[in-house]
Amino acid sequence: MQKPLRLAPLGLILVSQLADATPPPTTPLTLYNSLGQNSEWTGVGRLIWNNRHCIGTLLDSRDATLGTNGPAYMLTAGHCAGGVNGKVIVDQPITGSIAFNYFVDTQDQRHTVPLKRTLWSSLQGVDLALLELDATLEELLAQGVTPLKLGPSPASGSAVQVIGEASSIGKGLRLSTCTERFHSTASVDNWVWRNVRRNDCQGLDTGASGSPVIDVGSHRLVSIANSLHDSEVGAIPLSRLQGCFSAGRADLELETCQLLPAFQLEPQGNGFKALTKARSMADGSLEPARWGFEFLIDTPRYRYKATTDALACEDPVGYSGTIPASEAMINDPIGPAPGTHYLCLVGVQSPEQLPSRALMANSLSIEVNLLPPGRPQAQVLTEHLPDGGIRINWLKDPDTVFYRVKRGAPATTDCNDHSGYRLLRANSRDIPSSALPVKLCSVAIDVIGQNSEFRTDLLQADAP
16 A cells, blocks of 8 residues: 555644544454355455555446346556556456455455456546456355445545455455545645545555445445555545446446546656756746656647646646647646646547546646755754764755765865765765864755755864
8 A cells, every 4th residue: 555645734623623523443353254254345355466465346236137147347446456647547458366255264265366357447536446357246256255336425524444454465354444534635656636535444554555445324335445644544436437337247438437538648758757946047037947748648639737736637627728649748837836736637539529527537637846946955964973983964855856975185175176076875974083084075956956055064073
């Protein structure tokens, strides 16, 4: 499970009072099933794809027009099944497996099923994968594997259960009860997810991505756990899947299905950048930071816009006109206000293509944190050691990427001479007393390659 992101503190007294009235999350409960006492969770299993361990859930896709002989489908997090930022994967083969009846006391009774294909998987806006298994639903039901039905997202603050297994791979499922609430957006690395949920269920850690979140009131599958944010679990709601099944089969072309149209985008050059800043010019002016985003896209045209709210990526208002895919380079200025900025992008087939709900939900949000302008500063702390040596610590501001340093005899070393500097490979170093005195020269380099002023430190042994 991915870790962690920013979590804003709850600062309002009213919010704190409401939280106090909510039942606290329960301690994770180890589940047993040797006597069939937890058969309702036999469809939650350990997913293995490309040596990655996650959790998957068998879907109950049956309806009134078809019995149990349709394909077997499962849900997990997109990053658990080969998801790539910028690419919505549709109808692709996949290798891997999922083990059902995954309890601590049923290790010799588990049912392992191969994966067959990825029907739909995305990391842009959501972190979700719908997979087909190499088995029919009827075959799995005959083995005692119980699928779970999809349900609508419950009201914010509703009680939920999360069933999964954290870092103790192989021991079996555990169940936690807690509350889940709306949380607008979340991001990990260069992934941005919108309209997400957060819950305070305990006991989830690495390996628990894809764990099902069950609404206690309806007993339906409502979201998929995908990330950790401090003490909370991020989850992806499943409402977009509600209308994607007919006669027991997945059909992404249904008008009621909110998964298509989609597009695939591949960054070029420097790809996704997380931090940037305006450049300080010699005359004291600032050259604004720019997106500098170059890419390839599989649709003939695209639209884009910049915003400070990732949710606005799903609002068609403010997008550009359509631009040919041959001109796939966005170099508009960012900001100028420091903070988090988003570039929203959708691929389209023609200037006339309407911004459907599904298309906007598939929009790509690219997050960049614009730092305050200014050159970096070289920051060096020194401390005298008991043996007479000196320990040097180089400090990094958020915009400092690395240091270059040199040292030598105080009388002959010129810190303003560019020659002799080398990349600093460790942020701390001890200088023995036998090497003192010494002149230390340091220069910090920031995220856009700006150098700090050359810093000079004269390191001398303690006076006796």
